[in-house]
Amino acid sequence: MLNFSFQNSTQIHFGERQIATIANEIPADAKVLVTYGGGSIKSNGVYDQVAKALENHQWSEFSGIEPNPSYHTLMRAVEQIKAEGLDYILAVGGGSVIDGSKFIAAAACYQGDDPWDIIAKQHPVDTALPLGAVLTLPATGSETNPAAVVTRDGTKLPFYALAVRPKFAVLDPSVTLSLSPRQVSNGVVDAFVHVMEQYLTYPVNAKIQDRFAEGILLTLIEEGPKALAEESSKDLEVRANIMWAATMALNGLIGAGVPQDWASHMLGHELTAAYGVDHARSLSITLPAVMKIRREAKADKLLQYAERIWGISEGDKQQRIDQAIAATEAFFRSMQVPVRLSDIELGASDVEVLLTKLEQHQMVALGEDKKITLEVSREILNAAL
Amino acid sequence: MLNFSFQNSTQIHFGERQIATIANEIPADAKVLVTYGGGSIKSNGVYDQVAKALENHQWSEFSGIEPNPSYHTLMRAVEQIKAEGLDYILAVGGGSVIDGSKFIAAAACYQGDDPWDIIAKQHPVDTALPLGAVLTLPATGSETNPAAVVTRDGTKLPFYALAVRPKFAVLDPSVTLSLSPRQVSNGVVDAFVHVMEQYLTYPVNAKIQDRFAEGILLTLIEEGPKALAEESSKDLEVRANIMWAATMALNGLIGAGVPQDWASHMLGHELTAAYGVDHARSLSITLPAVMKIRREAKADKLLQYAERIWGISEGDKQQRIDQAIAATEAFFRSMQVPVRLSDIELGASDVEVLLTKLEQHQMVALGEDKKITLEVSREILNAAL
Numbered sequence: 162m163l164n165f166s167f168q169n170s171t172q173i174h175f176g177e178r179q180i181a182t183i184a185n186e187i188p189a190d191a192k193v194l195v196t197y198g199g200g201s202i203k204s205n206g207v208y209d210q211v212a213k214a215l216e217n218h219q220w221s222e223f224s225g226i227e228p229n230p231s232y233h234t235l236m237r238a239v240e241q242i243k244a245e246g247l248d249y250i251l252a253v254g255g256g257s258v259i260d261g262s263k264f265i266a267a268a269a270c271y272q273g274d275d276p277w278d279i280i281a282k283q284h285p286v287d288t289a290l291p292l293g294a295v296l297t298l299p300a301t302g303s304e305t306n307p308a309a310v311v312t313r314d315g316t317k318l319p320f321y322a323l324a325v326r327p328k329f330a331v332l333d334p335s336v337t338l339s340l341s342p343r344q345v346s347n348g349v350v351d352a353f354v355h356v357m358e359q360y361l362t363y364p365v366n367a368k369i370q371d372r373f374a375e376g377i378l379l380t381l382i383e384e385g386p387k388a389l390a391e392e393s394s395k396d397l398e399v400r401a402n403i404m405w406a407a408t409m410a411l412n413g414l415i416g417a418g419v420p421q422d423w424a425s426h427m428l429g430h431e432l433t434a435a436y437g438v439d440h441a442r443s444l445s446i447t448l449p450a451v452m453k454i455r456r457e458a459k460a461d462k463l464l465q466y467a468e469r470i471w472g473i474s475e476g477d478k479q480q481r482i483d484q485a486i487a488a489t490e491a492f493f494r495s496m497q498v499p500v501r502l503s504d505i506e507l508g509a510s511d512v513e514v515l516l517t518k519l520e521q522h523q524m525v526a527l528g529e530d531k532k533i534t535l536e537v538s539r540e541i542l543n544a545a546l
Numbered sequence: 547m548l549n550f551s552f553q554n555s556t557q558i559h560f561g562e563r564q565i566a567t568i569a570n571e572i573p574a575d576a577k578v579l580v581t582y583g584g585g586s587i588k589s590n591g592v593y594d595q596v597a598k599a600l601e602n603h604q605w606s607e608f609s610g611i612e613p614n615p616s617y618h619t620l621m622r623a624v625e626q627i628k629a630e631g632l633d634y635i636l637a638v639g640g641g642s643v644i645d646g647s648k649f650i651a652a653a654a655c656y657q658g659d660d661p662w663d664i665i666a667k668q669h670p671v672d673t674a675l676p677l678g679a680v681l682t683l684p685a686t687g688s689e690t691n692p693a694a695v696v697t698r699d700g701t702k703l704p705f706y707a708l709a710v711r712p713k714f715a716v717l718d719p720s721v722t723l724s725l726s727p728r729q730v731s732n733g734v735v736d737a738f739v740h741v742m743e744q745y746l747t748y749p750v751n752a753k754i755q756d757r758f759a760e761g762i763l764l765t766l767i768e769e770g771p772k773a774l775a776e777e778s779s780k781d782l783e784v785r786a787n788i789m790w791a792a793t794m795a796l797n798g799l800i801g802a803g804v805p806q807d808w809a810s811h812m813l814g815h816e817l818t819a820a821y822g823v824d825h826a827r828s829l830s831i832t833l834p835a836v837m838k839i840r841r842e843a844k845a846d847k848l849l850q851y852a853e854r855i856w857g858i859s860e861g862d863k864q865q866r867i868d869q870a871i872a873a874t875e876a877f878f879r880s881m882q883v884p885v886r887l888s889d890i891e892l893g894a895s896d897v898e899v900l901l902t903k904l905e906q907h908q909m910v911a912l913g914e915d916k917k918i919t920l921e922v923s924r925e926i927l928n929a930a931l
Contacts, residue, residue, distance in 0.1 A: 176549025376757025
C-alpha cells in the first residue's frame with residue numbers, strides 16, 4: 162500500500178424522504194441559490210420536495226445547467242449570485258449539475274481577473290460558497306468529492322478543490338425511479354469505470370482497497386441489469402444499491418493508497434468534447450481498448466479481476482485476460498452502451514481527430530505509469546475501432 | 547437497505563513517517579496535552595517522533611492511561627488540563643488511550659456537576675476539546691469514530707459524541723511492529739468481531755455494506771496469522787493491511803444502513819469488568835456462542851458468511867452453519883485467543899456472576915432484534931462453557 166492522506170467530510174443522508182433534511186443542513190439565515198438542469202426535477206416531484214424543505218429559507222433558482230456543463234452557462238449563475246447577494250448553493254441533479262455548481266461556488270468567491278484560470282491555470286481555490294447536493298442521478302460520485310469537470314468551447318477539463326466538496330448530500334434512491342433507461346445505464350457504467358480506473362493498475366498489496374473495489378464492481382454487475390429489466394426496473398432496493406455503489410466508487414476511499422490510471426477518462430473526454438458522446442458511453446468504448454493495449458502492464462490485476470469478478474480460472478494467463486475483457490464488454494453491452502467507435506459510427510479518420518485533441522491538451526503521458534504516449538493512445542483508439 | 551445518515555470527517559494520514567504531519571494538523575497556538583499509556587511509546591521511538599513533530603508547539607504530557615481506561619485516571623488528566631490551561635489533546639496509543647482521551651476531551655468542557663453523568667446518564671456532549679490521535683495498536687477503530695468505553699469501579703460503559711471524534715488520525719503501520727503477539731492477535735480479533743456485529747444479523751439487501759464487511763473479514767483472516775508467524779511477523783505490508791482493516795471495521799461505514807447486533811460486546815464487557823479478561827479475548831469467547839444460540843435468527847447471513855468467507859457450499863443449511871462457526875473458532879484459535887470460558891478457567895458459577903452483572907446493567911434485551919433476554923444470555927454463556 163502507498164502512503165496516503167484521506168478525508169471525506171460530506172454528511173450523507175440516504176434513503177426515502179431524506180430531502181426534508183436539507184431544512185436543517187442549510188443555515189436558517191442562508192440565502193440559497195438552487196441550481197438544476199433541464200427541469201426533470203419539476204416533473205418527478207423533487208423540485209416540490211426541495212421547495213417544501215426550503216419553505217423557511219430565502220432562496221432563488223438557476224436552471225439550465227446542461228450535461229458537460231458549460232463555462233458560459235455557469236458564469237451566468239455567478240452573475241445571479243452577485244446580483245442577488247446569495248451565499249449558499251444547493252445543487253439538485255446529477256454529476257453535471259453538481260460539478261457545475263462546484264465551479265459556480267468557486268468562481269463566486271474568486272478574487273483574480275478570470276475565473277476560468279481556476280481550471281485553465283489550476284489557480285488554487287481557497288474559498289468557495291458552501292454547497293449542498295440533492296443527487297438525482299447516481300453516477301459520478303461528485304456529491305461527496307472535491308472534483309469537477311467543466312467544458313468550454315469544446316475543451317473538457319477537470320479541477321479539484323477541497324473548498325467545493327459538498328457539505329452534505331441527500332441520496333434518495335426513489336428519485337432515481339423516473340430516470341430514463343439511458344440515464345440508468347450511463348450511471349452504472351460511469352461508476353463501474355471509476356472503480357476500474359483506481360483498481361486495474363498494478364498490485365501494491367492494498368487488500369482492503371482491492372476488496373472494496375471488487376465489492377462495488379460485483380454490486381454494479383448484479384444490480385445494473387436489474388435496473389434496466391422490465392420486471393425489476395422499479396425495484397427500490399436495486400436503485401439503492403446502485404446509488405450507494407456509485408457514491409463509494411468515487412469518494413476517494415478505494416483510490417487511497419493505490420496507483421490510479423484515468424487514461425480511459427482522458428481519452429473519453431476527447432470523445433465527448435469532439436462528438437458529444439455521453440460521458441459513460443465514451444468510457445465503455447475506451448476502457449476495453451485500454452485493457453487490451455495495456456494488458457502486459459496490468460496483467461496481475463487483470464488476472465485478479467478475472468478470478469474475483471468473473472470467476473474465470475480456466476486457461477492460461479493470456480486466455481484468462483481475454484475472457485475478462487470479453488466479460489467486461491458483454492456486461493457493457495448488457496447495459497446497452499457501445500463498446501466500439503464503430504458502434505457510434507466513428508472510424509479511422511476520427512481517431513486522427515482525437516489524437517490531435519489529445520496533443521493539444523498535452524495528454525501525452527497517461528496512465529498509472531505515464532507510459533501512454535500519443536503513439537500508445539493511437540494503438541488504444543485503433544483497438545476501439 | 548435501511549435509511550441512514552453517515553459522516554466521518556477525520557483526516558487520516560496513513561503510512562510510514564506520517565507522524566510528522568501532526569505539526570501541521572495541530573494549530574500553532576494550541577496548548578497540547580499528549581496522553582499515552584504505559585510508556586511503550588518511549589521504547590519504540592513513537593514518543594520521540596511526536597516530540598520532534600511538536601517541537602514548535604507548547605505541550606505537556608499525561609501518562610498512565612490503562613487498558614479499559616478508568617474514570618479516576620482520566621479525571622486526573624482533566625485536572626491537569628484545567629490547571630495548565632491546555633486546549634488540545636493528542637492521544638498517542640491504542641483504543642484505550644484514544645477512548646480515555648475522548649472522555650477527557652468531553653469532561654474538560656463539561657458544565658454540569660459530575661462528568662460521570664456523560665456516561666451514566668448519557669448527558670449530551672455539545673462541546674469538547676479538539677482531539678488528534680496517533681494510533682499505535684490497530685483494533686478498536688476509535689481513531690476515527692465518535693465512540694468510547696470507560697470503566698468505573700467494575701462497570702464498563704460506552705458513550706457517543708460527535709464532538710469527540712478525532713480531528714485527525716495518524717496511522718503508521720511501522721509503529722505496530724513492536725507490538726507483542728498478544729496485542730497483535732487481540733487487535734485482529736477485535737476488528738473481526740466489530741465487523742461481525744454489523745454484518746451477522748439479518749439481510750436487508752445492502753450489497754455494498756455486505757461486500758465491504760466481507761472484504762475486511764477476508765483481509766483479517768489472510769493477514770492476521772501472518773502477523774503472528776515468525777517469518778512474516780515483521781512484514782510491513784501485512785501490518786498496513788491489518789491497520790487499515792481495523793479502522794474500516796468501525797468507522798461507521800459498514801454499519802450504515804444495516805441492522806447491528808453488539809450482543810457479543812455487551813456480554814464481553816461483563817467478562818472484562820468482572821474478570822479482567824482482555825477485550826478481544828472476551829469477544830472470541832462470546833461471538834461463537836452467540837452464533838450458536840442465535841443461528842435461526844441469523845441463518846440467512848450465516849449461510850452467506852459460510853459461502854463468501856469460508857467457501858463452504860457442501861451440506862445442508864445446518865451443516866453449513868456448523869462449519870462456518872467451527873471455521874470461526876479455528877481462526878480465533880489460530881490467532882491464539884480463547885474460544886471457551888473453560889479456556890480461561892471460568893465455569894458455571896461464573897455464568898451466574900455474569901448474569902447478575904447483566905441484570906444490574908439492564909442488559910436484558912440485546913441483539914439486532916432485542917430478543918436476547920437474560921434467559922437467552924444464559925443459554926449463550928452456557929454454550930461458551
